[in-house]
Amino acid sequence: MSMLSATMLLSSCEDSFLEKEPYASVPIGSAITTEQEMQAAMNGVYASMRTFETFGRNIPVLGDLLADNTYIAPTNSGRYLNQNTFALTASSAEPTEMWNNLYETILRANIVINAELPEADAEVVSQLKGEAYAVRALAYHELVKFFAKPYTVDPNAAGVPIVTEFDQNAEPARNTVAEVYSQIIADYTKAFEMMEAGASDASYMSKYAARALQARAYLFMGDYENAKTAAQDVVDNGGYELVSAANFVDYWQNPVPVSNQVETIFEISIDAIDNNGSNALANIYDQGGYGDILATTDLYNTYTEDDVRLGVILVGERGGVNPAYIVNKYSNRTNPSDKDDIKVIRYAEVLLILAEAQARTGDDASALETLNMLVAERGVEAYTSTGGQLVEDILEERRKELAFEGHRYHTLTRLNLPITRTSEHPSAARLIPVGDPRRIQPIPQGEIDANPNITQNDDY
Template sequence: MILKYKRALLPTFLLGVMLLGACKKDFIELLPETSVTPEQALISEPDLLTALRGAYASLRAVDYFGRTVPVLGDVMSDNAYQSLTNSNRYTNFNLNNFTVADANVLGFWRSAYATILRANNIINSSLPSTTNTNQYKGEAYALRALSYFYLIQYFAKPYTESPDALGVPIVLTFDANATPPRAKVSEVYTQIISDLNAAYTNITQFTNSTQFSKYAAKGLQAKVYLTMGDYANARTAALDVINNSGFTLVTATNQATYWNTLTPRTDKLETLLEASSDANANNGFDALPNIYNQSGYGDLLASDELYSLYSATDSRKTLYTTITRGGLAGVAMNGKFPGTFGSELSDTKILRLSEIYLIAAEASVTTNPVDALTYVNAITSRRNALPIASVGAQLFEDIITERRKELAFEGQRYLDLQRLKRDVVRSSNYPAAARAIPYSNYRRILPIPQAELDANPNIRTQQNSGY
């Protein structure tokens, strides 16, 4: 639905409202003939900066990084399950029975393409090249790459299975009459890599953890290459960040303070990129923390299997609290997100330096196992966890397990299972009918939303198999 735009003409004074507001149906309706196009509205550096802030604001949407995207990465896997006492949020994903009409799926699709639209307006601005315009466009390239990366991971087969499979529509310019079909998976990844190269070239300034820096773009590229199974390029990109970014790893000593700090970071500690909220711009009770915290909805809990992976000395275990919920005692509550409704502060970690070390470790297993041990133990040593000393296939498995422990509740586990083409094997915390979800299950890929099929005739016959 967000792809087939009617003639959307924007009054200059309404540009900020368009960029900062939610993606709703009335946004695509015809506006007065006296209006101007986005290209005409973005006529100065301050205009471009306002547009960029709007693009970043769209990451905060409830069905994007504001909550749904990080939640799906854990509740569709074996990390998070729905408490027997719940508010019925994400029930269909806990049961693995979501459909083409699912509201969260539609919200995710719309939110990602809204971000792409806003990024496109910035990238296609005709303003002359300056340090600032290059910076803003570079960040817009990175935002567009980020959105396509998450769309392609959830709505298409993994690159590691079929680069020629149907991906998602590629939209690079505003066209009111466009009805683009789905591009190939490989074409989408080519666009993502191209955008991240442009971002890396154009970005020269570091602002804070809520905006893309040069090395946040390079870190995202390392993650993209890893997802493609391109270990050589993943390693190269990851090492660029590790060796040249100036970012440092969070340690066991400062872990609690790190997760309790809910304001943008300027100290280059750990967080390469996050979506942040404040007292004036937030999701209220629908923010990410409330889906886990007992002072909010408290719907989702940590699986027993995940919690048991942490050794007694592992500082990450202190991020969990054992509680009684749904009549069950001793269940583990995720405590990575302390912000709750009332504080109006919350954030979603999108990319952390610890993940970059784990990417470097996984990408080094085959060619340089000594390096692989060095990079993975850079994490275990900073968590007071047991060091890894394995080799070969077991070393690879230990790194994947370390990713599960380190990145739990940050939306990564399911995506790892997808790229590795592994079955989801769940514990008895989950409903009996949804404990074994083989890789071949058609619901391992989200459906193209019905609203999109209705709006775009060229995608109507391109629904994912099974739906």
């Protein structure tokens, strides 16, 4: 039986419904009969996203390491060496872990989505199912970004299997990339319709978190009109604001979920009890932990002297690398009570999506206004560019703003640009040209062995 049809259990404990702590014991196939059980199952969905195999470390790390923002220091603990050299195989650990854990999240979300509670509070059920639809869409988007050709390159290419109901005997084939994106957009639309506008804090999916993530999905489809519409909706109606230049570094040092709608739209909560220990995201960057991954000199040099974003990159030394540019966006590795939450989408990204969509649909004036709204809070001079140069400026700001959050690799792949890495990378992996099969992660060998209907990506 493949991972797509594997059974799973949600964890159990005794917290109250309103506290929203994971406490469910809801086996696959068992009926959810109360609001409390549905909330418990949804808490299990969120808990499944926390693991280091997905959002807790691998997704944000690989989104930079597979591109030109970071590299593995010569002195290292042996982690991510295959990604640093682009030498993955179908048996490599990280793709397998990511595939399995993202499908576990999808299976957990499906429990909530497919539950029937005719006598429960309709608003509560609608909210929880909306959250589950949004998480399912997010998980599918990560899968199709890592394991398939970009929509903008070949929408008819093999994507990933769409699984919306539990069937332990299922052996699903890969849907096309276009079919997967259709499912993603539909799920975000359902989520937006079903949820209320507010959330207790950014560690729970909300109406405008779903809309922001939908704008991201449209951008990856090259559907700039719909990306613009969705992003503008978040700007006009979401109630979010940018973190100011004066508070930028403090924002990244904050160890608890954001509840004031400043910057964070959706994040995954990590705390003293529920965390990844030595596998935490901070530990791979912090020189007091593994400290394996450094920012490239090329990235560091893109920032101007007054850019506040330099405040989360330290200049030091690492195993003979001097200067070593040390990532400090995640600074709570040793915090005894809390850890660094994982930012999944921020308001800054929504503005960058909006600016790019505006520029690509011929509205340079609005794109400039949107871009300059962001850079005004980052200590960067206002832009005056137009046309192709404006698009390049937006992409450069995207690289600088979202560095170390897992976006750079996906930007290069969706735009079908070569991955040009620096001399700090191994020589055999400094240029990953357009069309190189190594740009796509391998389908795990275990999945291939278990499911005869799954096909492998080229050259694995």
